[in-house]
Amino acid sequence: MKGEDIWESHISKDVEEGYLVAFTDGSFSKEKQKYSYGVLIIDKNKNEIPLYASGKNIE
Numbered sequence: 001m002k003g004e005d006i007w008e009s010h011i012s013k014d015v016e017e018g019y020l021v022a023f024t025d026g027s028f029s030k031e032k033q034k035y036s037y038g039v040l041i042i043d044k045n046k047n048e049i050p051l052y053a054s055g056k057n058i059e
Contacts, residue, residue: 035055
């Protein structure tokens, strides 16, 4: 984003202090009436846990 290594500047410190870190993203296509999302969780042991799915918007 700014050419900054956010792992070094922020995330590694948070993880070492015991914080759970999560990155999220999502989208929705009005044309296709479809959504998707993704989450990456990093726990205190530096395990990366991905969560993701997609589906149809039902009205």
